[in-house]
Amino acid sequence: MSSVVGLCVSTSSPNKPISRNRNSVLITTDRLSPPSSPFIGRRRLIRSTNHRRNTTTTFKPPRRSTVIMEWQDCTVKMEIDVPISVAYNCYLDREAVPRWLPFISSVKILKDKPELSRWSLKYEAFGHDLQFSWLARNMQPIPNQKIHWRSLEGLPNRGAVRFFPKGSSSCLVELTVSYEVPQLLSPVASALQPFNENLMRRGLERFANYARTYQPDSA
Template identity: 65%
Template sequence: MATGASCYYHPAAGRGNPSSPSLGLRPSQSKVVFTSGGGGGSRWWMRRRRGEGMTSRGSISISRARARPALFSPVAMEWQECSAEIEVDVPCSVAYQCYSERETIPQWMPFISTVEVLEDKPDLSRWTLKYAILGQDVEFSWLARNMTPTKNQKIHWRSLEGLPNRGAVRFFPKSPSSCRVQLTVAYEVPEILNPVASALKPFLEGLLFNGLERFVAYAKQQYSKTLKS
């Protein structure tokens, strides 16, 4: 039986060099908390702690003690990129509009639980992911910012807090009434999932493709409504 768990990310300010040229990703040194819902109530965490200097003043000189070492050494997380694409029998403009309505995404992307667009800042949205990943129930959340889109061609975003991730959806016309949709998502693999990182990518790419298949049905339904109106 799978054990319920939650993973929370709190990115630190420190950033490294980009590790994904296609999306300009930067690995961050993060605080990661993993809690297990098992009977033992076990808890795992990794955090970076800054050394604290100590200063004492004498009548002649000032001395500074060495900073105390961190409890845990910071771990550079691994970034992983997943992609999927599909053809849709609707015009690019229709597919683009359907994908632009972020709060409807959970209707066709089953592992996305909720998407809430902030009323005062419509370019920002809060996302929650809940799913059983390789036998482990996990939950992630993040605040994302939609970057400036290219109408009917590209929607892209990046997270500001929570699970570090970013991605893009691109729309390529095939004919006046059809297009190809390409979804690319990159994320920082949680430390707790590093042992299964190699199996994680094909698993998540399968989820993305299944979501796009549902998107095809959703977009066709929306297009049919516009033709009837």
């Protein structure tokens, strides 16, 4: 028996059993044609012993819908006629924040982890009674310069309050809040940013009045 490129060629008698490979093609002839003349000789019978078609299945994972949530940044600033140290210490008292921010209902510092605080928001707007909460990490502040935070769970948000001296008895307070637009409010996202900036501006006005009478042990 001789093999040529995966073909099994037999010159033995038809009555003699022939061992076949499953994937081979059997060529039976009484006389082989010379290598130089492959088309000379008797008719050859070619029979395939494997009729299975080789198929390749490509796995395509199901398409996942990608939802890109919109983030908005709101920044307001105001000059306040109190020393920068007073404004800084006043804003550092996080549990007193609901006294001037109308949409924040409560802020609680965790007793076992004072670097964490839990915030609650309750406000009626755009025909909805809005209620959200989040756990925030109070980042290391820079005295008389910056107070900042970021949420760890709940409503995604982050923010910073910056203080700039304007003299010995006044300072500029800049409040920046970035938040992910809740899905409930996505239809009114374009109106949400100016609405929140107006709320924050009103909050700074109330903060200015609060800071003028602020005492560290009165909060």
